Amino acid sequence: MLVLALDTATPTLVAGLARWSPDGGPEVLAERTVPSGNRHAELLTVAVTEVLAEAGRAVTDLDAVVTGLGPGPFTGLRVGVVTAAALADARGVPAVGVCSLDAVGSGARTVVTDARRKEVYWAAYGADGARTDGPGVVRPEELAVQGPVVGDPRFAERLGAPVTPADVTTAGLLRAAAAQLVDPSALSSTTHPALVPLYLRRPDAVPPTSFKPATSA
Amino acid sequence: MSEPLVLGFETSCDETGVGLVRGQTLLSDALATSMAEHERFGGVVPEIASRAHLEAMVPTVHRALAEAGVHASDVDAVAVTAGPGLTGALLVGLAAAKAYALALGKPLYGVNHLAAHVAVDELQHGRLAEPSMALLVSGGHSSLLLVPDLAREVQSLGRTIDDAAGEAFDKVARVLGLPFPGGPPIDRAAREGDPAAIDFPRGLTGPRDAPYDFSFSGLKTAVARWVEARQRAGEPVPVADVAASFQEAVADVLTRKAVRACKDHGVDHLVLGGGVAANSRLRALAEERCARAGIVLRVPSPRLCTDNGAMVAALGSRLVAAGVAPSAPDIGADSSLPIDVVTR
């Protein structure tokens, strides 16, 4: 089956196209990783168009969409999630959500990404690659690291452990979605499951002191 | 061949709106709102609104399609509010609209929210006279616009220099112990009150003030001071009279300036829009003053005055008909999109 994979949980957006089979796993046909900062909404569909063109496929060829559900900075994260939900809905194909940290690195590891506010998002994985703990959000000093650490190397010092740089990848997203992709008929395309981001934090529920966005127009 | 079918998305504040329009005919207007979740904060919390938009998006699209009795593949163009509004909220709608446009292989129009408030009137009253004047008042905006060509040229004549009119309603409601949002309860309370009971200030109406700009901050403060003084003196607060007098001050300034703008620019059509346009006193006073000045007043039904997806689809439809080029694939949202940008 032809699968589009998206992730906007980190400042680098990922859009990849892969062939996937239960026996062979993912075969990545085209991938864009764009350091887009807070411009995910501008650049994500452009990247999707590019990977489709590079692989010589049309959007009508898609059989499923996989998206990272975070954790990640909320505004950017939602761009990928809503894009996946809308694309899948418009094409009538299933949308599968996975924890974005599952798509970083492989094997036994602890994954850390930038959660801002001097904290990291993290999750731990066993030798078979399955998540054993997390996802969570914590100050790096307070994280009990298990095994090698991969992800954002800027936190090495505060973790007190070396961090091998690693990002979300198309292959990682598909591996994380494998269980759900095995039987796509089980994923109904008409009432497709709600994709809910892994926010991990409650909203800062303080209304703007003065809400008048349009008055500056 | 039938007229183009346009799918419109609106997520600039707390309403998730998805609407379908064919030509100037309204087919559906599906709406989800997170207003109840903001009530206890007395204002719209951006992160709560953004989360709600994401949850509501696909179900609201389904409702809009079902109500209209069409299939997604029937859509000829997609339109979306690109600004102004809350950035995080705008981005959910923009990303969704881009994805639908890409998946359906149709053009995308990122449009100005304020111009969409004007366009929605075409669904009820037919083609807009051009030029028209537009007075848009809500919790997010208070603007006076000159509209020579809705598809290509909209000019800002004036706007609020501090609070939006709807914000003033919310704050005065809080002072009076009325619920949020403040517009409807103040309107109700004012019906029992005397609009001339208290002479609240009319902001920016002096001879040397900007003729088309608004200010509601001083009015809001004056109401609060008046009520506090009563409370300090141990006297009861005449809620109905305060509500009526406050509402009168707002309606007076808005309509006076709108009618003056029409006269100054030789324009004989005025369109009202935005949530505050549902206020009964504003509507009545606008009718009265427009009739006296020989101005044709057009006010959409209250449901279409507030934010919704159909208004975005209506403007998108206008853009398609006018042959305006669609937006670039890398279009972004702009929280303070200027009004002279109808589409970007």
Ligand SMILES: [Zn+2]
């Ligand atoms: Zn509005």
